[in-house]
Amino acid sequence: MTASGESLLEFLEVMRRLRAECAWKAGQTHRSLARYLLEETHETLEAIDTGDAAHLREELGDLLLQVYFHAVIAEEAGEFTIDDVAADIIEKMRRRNPHVFGGVAGGTPQEINEVWESIKAAEKQRAAVTDGLPDTLPALLYADKVLDRLHRAGTPADPDGTDLGDRLLALVAEARADGVDPEQALRDAVRRRL
Numbered sequence: 001m002t003a004s005g006e007s008l009l010e011f012l013e014v015m016r017r018l019r020a021e022c023a024w025k026a027g028q029t030h031r032s033l034a035r036y037l038l039e040e041t042h043e044t045l046e047a048i049d050t051g052d053a054a055h056l057r058e059e060l061g062d063l064l065l066q067v068y069f070h071a072v073i074a075e076e077a078g079e080f081t082i083d084d085v086a087a088d089i090i091e092k093m094r095r096r097n098p099h100v101f102g103g104v105a106g107g108t109p110q111e112i113n114e115v116w117e118s119i120k121a122a123e124k125q126r127a128a129v130t131d132g133l134p135d136t137l138p139a140l141l142y143a144d145k146v147l148d149r150l151h152r153a154g155t156p157a158d159p160d161g162t163d164l165g166d167r168l169l170a171l172v173a174e175a176r177a178d179g180v181d182p183e184q185a186l187r188d189a190v191r192r193r194l
Contacts, residue, residue: 011064011068012068012071012072012082015065015068015069015071015072016072016075019072019073019076025069028069028073029073030070030073030074033066033069033070033073036066037063037066037070040059040062040063040065040066041063043059043062044056044059044060044062044063046059047059047060049187049188049191067082067085068082071085095119096115096116096119096120097112097116098115098119099112099115117148117152118152121152126149129146129149129150129153130146130149133145133146138183139168140172140182140183140186141182141183143168143169143172143182144172144175144176144181144182144183147169147172147173147176148176151176157169157173159172159173
């Protein structure tokens with residue numbers, strides 16, 4: 001294993017060359033690649049679920065391919081570069097982790113997450129609780145995010161209805177109260193039955 005970053009620079013050159021010399025890759029756009037980004041994300045999640053490190057390594061590479069592919073397309077259009085992407089995420093990580101980069105005392109993982117979320121909320125200045133939440137999120141994850149935001153805003157939801165949707169929402173609230181990721185809990189339960 002190396003940590004020099006040379007492979008990342010070489011990969012950028014590979015992607016630039018592929019865009020220049022491969023007709024299929026040259027014809028791709030952000031929009032045409034969106035389905036592959038989604039597919040590779042799901043394959044990465046599957047690799048995480050299997051616990052197979054070699055599989056995860058491969059899928060992370062495929063996911064990285066998507067990041068570089070989009071960055072090279074943007075670079076060609078004069079929009080931004082992979083360096084811009086990296087600089088932005090570096091700045092965001094430093095800003096949202098003051099316990100590491102700002103000389104602020106650490107705290108518990110929950111306190112650290114609270115600080116992260118408060119910084120993020122201040123940056124985004126959301127008008128509605130659902131602002132910035134993609135409609136395409138899986139329903140359990142969407143419900144979890146909305147309940148979290150309602151809780152942070154001091155208006156926790158009280159899902160007390162009797163229809164199936166209300167009962168499912170109540171289960172998401174129960175999972176949150178127990179510190180359980182409802183999406184992962186359901187995925188694990190399904191896998192146990194296979």
